[in-house]
Amino acid sequence: MREFKIVGKSVKKIDAGLLAQGKPLFTDDVKFEDMLHARILWSPHAHARIRNIDTSEAEALPGVHAVLCYKNVPRVPHTSAGQGWPEPSPYDMVMFDNKVRYVGDRVAAVAAETEEIAEKALRLIKVDYEILPAIFDPEKAMEEGAPVIHDEPDCRQVLPLFYDPKHNHCAHIEVKTGDPDRGLQEADIVVEHTVKNHYAQHCALEPHSCISYLDPMGRLVVRSSTQVPYYARRIIAQCLQLPERMVRVIKPRIGGGFGSKQEIVVEDVCAMLTLRTRRPVRLVFTRPEVFVSTRTRHPMVMRVKTGAKKDGTVTAIKMRVISNTGAYGPHCMTVLGSTCAKTLPLYRCPNIEFIGDTVYTNLLNAGAYRGYGVLQGTFAMGIMMDEMAHAIGMDPIEFWKKNTIRVGETSPIFSALSEIGKGAEQKVDSCALPECIDRGAEAFRWREKRERYRNQPDGPIRRGVGMVCTVHGGTVALLDASSVTAKMNEDGSFNLLISASDVGGGCDTVLSQIFAEALDIPLDDVVVYPTDTDVTPYDKGAYASGTTYLSGLAVIKTAEEIKKQIFKVASEMLNEPPENLKLENKGVVSVKSGNRLEFSQIARRSLYSKNQTQIAATASEYSRLHPQTFTAQFAEVEVDMETGQVKVISYVCAVDCGTAINPTLAEGQVEGSIINGISYALTEKFVFENGRVLNPNFRDYKIFSAPDIPEIKTILVPSYDPTGPFGAKPIGEPAMDGVLPTISNAIYNAIGIRFTESPFTPEKVLRAIKLRKSNRAQP
Amino acid sequence: MREIEFTVNGRKRKVLVRPKDLLLNVIRDELGLKGTKYGCGTGECGACTVLLDGRPVLSCLTLAVAADGRNITTIEGIGTDENLHPIQQAFIDAGAIQCGYCTPGMIISAKALLDRNPNPTEEEIRRAIKGNLCRCTGYVKIIAAIQLAAKRMRGETT
Amino acid sequence: MLWDFEYFEPANITEAVSLLQKYGDEARVIAGGTDLLVDMKNEKIQPKFLVSIMKIPELKCIVEDGAELSIGAATTLAEIEESRLIKERYGLIHEAVKELGTVQVRNMATIGGNICNAIPSADLPPALVALDARLKIVGVNGERTLPLEEFFLGVRKTKLKNELLKEIVVRRPPERSGTAFIKLARTSEDLAIVNVAVRITLNKDNICEEARIVVGGGIGPTLLRSREAEKIIEGRRVDEEIINRAAEVTSQGFQCRRDSIRAPPEYKIEVGKVLVKRALMKALRRVNGEE
Structure with a gap:
């Protein structure tokens, strides 16, 4: 085991001071001029077909700027799961459908001048439901004759994976190693149980929140409480039928996720309302909406x-x-x-x-x-x-x-x-x-x-x-990837640009520690900038417990690249081959001559004096x-x-x-x-x-x-x-x-x-x- | 609409409110103090906790009109950038902050406790923050932070 | 989300009562608001007029007069919790109030609200009934007094008719009384699945002169005072066997609502019995100075 300077130390979380003061760091803590407020109409039925929706009264309500429903949004089958691409989850949802599949499913959305007007407008939407028989028992869902929940022709698995929606059967896995039957025969005791776990909600204290707007160039900016900013960008682009270049996702501080924000549940609707109205739109779920209409644990x-x-x-x-x-x-x-x-x-x-x-x-x-x-x-x-x-x-x-x-x-x-x-x-x-x-x-x-x-x-x-x-x-393994960018500043400090998405666990701090350790610099010299898809490079985001491990590996690799560039400049400055050099305490030291250069000297030389170059690197790792x-x-x-x-x-x-x-x-x-x-x-x-x-x-x-x-x-x-x-x-x-x-x-x-x-x-x-x-x- | 006047973090403020306007929304949207959070809207999570005349209350269940003439302290009034309140410092030092969304309300509740009881038992601390939910920390380090803050405020340690 | 309403802050009881009379069913009294505003947000109720009683000074008081204690309806639960008088002489109320809700809720909510919302799981009413609480109620035609026990008509239903609850009067437990309040809930912060408040008062020969057994928490549409069970104890020397019998008899009076959220009815009956037994045992130990 190695001795470390910063790694292994309980340094204070770098954002803790700001959070302790209640600084406006979260998605909903900013206000935009002309911002509209969005509300969603939810299904009161567990299973129903929508024969018709009449939104005319809602649209006519003063202050209402857009009403969305299945009639006026593109039908793009997708999955809300924030996963790599192509996703291993079926494309079985669209932004709004003419069918609802649980109590709390999306029916329509409104953007209005105030939340109150939006809420009033929801009540003016007339929905004609044809109520269908519902199935609640998972053990009976696959039986012949059970109500078919996904009877739409366009739901599909994009990967060559088992998928049989006609029998409500959306995944099947079989694995066999050795000879289990013989194993049971050889046993002295055999135990059998049926074990069942129950539904639960993540209960992150911050509700799912999103504010979207168009920048002066007409690009869509989505500020969102997401664990997976890059996946969010890809899925928003998919749902809105835009190229990724037209979408920018910014992840501010997030008030807890635990997996619930690894899903695109607010962003697509909010962004679509911005496209329709050309105005900033805010969509923040209420607590009941978080409980019912986001995600839960698989029973x-x-x-x-x-x-x-x-x-x-x-x-x-x-x-x-x-x-x-x-x-x-x-x-x-x-x-x-x-x-x-x-x-x-x-x-x-x-x-x-x-x-x-x-x-x-x-x-x-x-x-x-x-x-x-x-x-x-x-x-x-x-x-x-x-x-x-x-x-x-x-x-x-x-x-x-x-x-x-x-x-x-x-x-x-x-x-x-x-x-x-x-x-x-x-x-x-x-x-x-x-x-x-x-x-x-x-x-x-x-x-x-x-x-x-x-x-x-x-x-x-x-x-x-x-x-x-x-x-x-x-x-x-083999799919998740992370990239990290770092660049050196005149004072010898670094910007660390990451999309590893801190949702509260502290990866901004942990990755800064790893970077500081790798370059032997104090933690204060790492200025971490978390996730903005226009600025920070690709990362899978926060899930599968993978951030410290995988993004940490990418940070070390980036630091190694930086180190090479620093040695290159230092060797020119010292007239010594890079093999003679080592990093020490925010400087470079020659093990031969004992000569020392501070990082600030190296940075200034590289930016201003000779063979000008920005010492900077981006490196990636994937999970092996x-x-x-x-x-x-x-x-x-x-x-x-x-x-x-x-x-x-x-x-x-x-x-x-x-x-x-x-x-x-x-x-x-x-x-x-x-x-x-x-x-x-x-x-x-x-x-x-x-x-x-x-x-x-x-x-x-x-x-x-x-x-x-x-x-x-x-x-x-x-x-x-x-x-x-x-x-x-x-x-x-x-x-x-x-x-x-x-x-x-x-x-x-x-x-x-x-x-x-x-x-x-x-x-x-x-x-x-x-x-x-x-x-x-x-x- | 009626005009009300109250003192917020030591400063007199006048705002126009409707009877149905909640103190939480006035604090966040009219006064622009975003440290007070919405977490549930029904008084169960404590993220919206502020001090009203020195006592912690739920701003999501307080009508702004009812705060007329009263003294309000939000998280922004607890410490300054240069000089954090010892409770804030203890939360940082003890690792009591993860996502930080519950933190303002939690610190407000802790302050109300320590203002009245400088030497609380662990049980008293737990009871004092019973109305503040946290899903990240499991409360362990929050309790430790409040103990640390109490000690420091009593001058027993730095 | 709250919908529009008009808001009044009368300065005295007369003004408050005339507003309640004027607006009738469309008006609600607001005190702490911790239940009312939640119900309004959930659109369970949508009053057009709210009459705040928090600016009426005479509704905020804790006064002892002889062997009786009066608590003004707008007294907050925190004020009750912090009252030394109540803690020392009316310990049952203190015991019930200190576990109720959270610090924030106790700073806002009032004793009047805890009673008048008529939610069966409320913690104070059983404790108050065990101390023979009476309510002073004011209407435009004057004041009347009503035993708290008779105040509730059902879930969220009381005998108030455009009236205002002014104060609650309780009897100080006589010498040689033991009281206990026990609550069973899913978490420390939860509303009660079942709560029980009891009092037993013994004479010098250790015979029970007076017993009160009151159960709340959704064992019925209102709280239950079990006179049958009290009769089993009164006039006897109290022991575990008698207590078990009293508990059994008390539970026969339960009319559990189908409340699938907190606990099923059969469970409430079962633990209601256990809690009555435990509360009586505790009260007995206390009167004997063992606790």
Whole structure:
């Protein structure tokens, strides 16, 4: 491992001071002259054809400048998923359609002088709906005779991937390695469960926001709360039938994303209204709109069968998954793919079968959400591992250690499947999972607590402990790419132009640290300029936990280019060959002569004096593999046997994310993930009635606030990944993957009942406790 | 429309408002103070928190007319560019800021707490910010930041 | 989004009441606004006139007179929470108010609003009923007094007829009383799934002279005071067995609404019973000085 100057230090987040002062940094914090306000009309029906829309009264309302609906916008099938190109998600949506597919689907949009006028105009739009039968049960969606949600002739997959919309069937994946049936035969114990996770919303505090306008040249400028500015530009251009050169996307500070802003859900409409009115248009969602009409987590039904030998060897894993994507299929195939490709490499078991289907239903539109299928797969496997360990009488810690992948090993899953199609051959380049387990268990006092709770006296409150290990492969191997531009200023500082999109996690800071480390300069000499597609070079954006890793690699490569140029100028100035030179403390030093040049001297010479040149470079990297981040997670819960309430008392998460470039920020990712995970496991839940969400607000959809959180400890276990920037690996999502099963296992340990369906609400827990009581009463 | 006058961050301001205008919108759109945020509009998330006569309230559920004659402090009135408030500094130092959208409201709530209770227990801190949702941090470092700020404001550490 | 309305800020009760009389169903009283404005934004209600009572000084008070406490309707929950008098002598109210909502909400919301919105999950009404609260209500024809227990007609329905709630009067718990308020909710900030307020007052022989058992939180369209259960306890020496029986009897009076958001009815019945039991046990421990 290397010693670093800036990497590995918890430097302060570079935008923190401005954010602490409430400076106007977010999308909606600016105001343009003549700005119009947009509102959208949403479908009140789960499934209906629009026979006709009459917008004449709305258009006639003074102050209304444009009304959009299926009649007057181009019909461009596309996907809202912010993914590489061509997208692996079906082109199954258009800006406005003559059909609605869930309660909350787009029907029309208005731009008016004020929000109030726009809102009034919406009420004047007359829509004649032909109501169609709706399907809400994902397990019945593929049945013959089920209502067909996408019967339009122009929906399609652009890649040669499975797609059968006539049966509401939008993705299918099969992977088989080894001989799973024989594996089950060889097992001493076989365990089977159906595990189901539930819908949830990201609840980023900033709602989806967009302001679009035309610049003096007539080009479209879109200021947006997006995680994926370049993809947003491409999709906006596609929907509006413009060449990319006519579109510029600016990403200011973003108030949280977690995947929900990896989708183009506001930008296309806002931009179209600008094109129609030639005026700036603002579209900011209300909280209910965020809940219902943006994106949610894919609920999955996972039937899992696994076997193990008495010695603790897992012999087979069979997983049959139905994923519910809701009305449209952004990320429908890749989330499902990740459930296999990014979850199952954790297990050393050679015999694996995965069969997965994603289906359409007339429910909320699922999309990317922190965890991205791995969370679902880990929920299922985390329970199976605990159950198998229990069945053979082994401490889960030993069982996990025995069956999880180690450094230098490979998994057949790696090459069998990426998120899309075949994956990259790879091995595990770094893995501190055994240390994570040991250090986590020690900090948690695992053995002591297990012993104590085994012998706890009967009473209304019971305690228990559970643990789980996780892996999460970051980036989309072979597809994701990042570019970085840097240029030198007279004072020897640098502009770092990146499109790696900081949505709050702090990548602007982390990438600055990497750049400063690579050139041996102070952090203050890095002036980072985040995402503006006219200025900063291409980057995939913020998703797949890939920013530190992939954009970090691009930053190092850019710094290397810069270094070469600096040496070239310095060698002219010093009359020494570049081989003699090294970087030191914002200067160049000759190891031979000891002569030294400051960066400012080099910059001035290169700009003004001789062989004038701007020291600047752009370099790109693409992801060659899925870097593997590991966690070991431990939860202690308290179950109230009379009310069914589950309370998490303490939580320990030990993480191997390679070098933590900024430990405080890395901890922040883990803590945020864990609390989001616990809140999801215990209280967050959509309530539906005929497809309509009854609780699209924080009053009725409860997320944790400060008094609800347990004592939580994050342990960053050092490792060094040779493929990552200064040894770093991803950290954005991995910790959230393990929370559901860790809590489920802890509840099992406390009360002996296994919960395989989330969330673990008091009524569900109490019902199970009472059911067991009545079963025991009847012999 | 009626004219109201209130003191915002120490400065007297007159604005014309309709009865239905919310304090949040007046602060953001009329006064141009964008640090106060919309997060839910129903008083559940706390992103719109401001101090009204020294007490934290929800500006998204306060009619501007009801603020007539009163004293309002927004995040812009908490510290200056040159001289951050110790709570702001502690939020920066403790890594309590991720996306920063909840931060202004969170800092306002923390200030209201520390103004009344310079030495709060962890439980009191948690209760004081119960009305401010944060989805990024899991609150861990926010609680630590408020503890740090309290210590510094008591002069126990720098 | 809010739609247009006219806004009044009367300076006294007479003025307020005459506005309410004049505009009838089209008018609403606004105090803290934390529920009203949410309902207006969601278009559950669209009053044309709002009558603010926050500039009426006499509606803001916490006064003890003998063994009775009067709280003005426009007193904020924060003012109640911070009242030393209430904390020391009317601890049940303090216990209920301190877990209610958030700091911001308590700074805005008033005791009058918590009562008059007639939301079954409100936390203060059960505690107040357990202290035999009466309401002083003013109309154009004068003032009347009504036990709080009889005030609610249903969800969001009360006996107010173009009238204003002026103040709430409660009885100070006699010597040898134990009280407890317990609330069960999904998160610390949530509205109650079930809440329970109880009081037991013992005589010198440790026989229960008076019991109050009040349950709220969507176990019915209004809160429930279970006189049947109180009778089981009164006149007896209180022990766990009697408490269990009282809890059982209380739960027989539940008429749960179908409230699919927070919890299903069967669950509310089950935990309502548990909470009554726990609250009574707690009150008993307190009267015995064990807590």
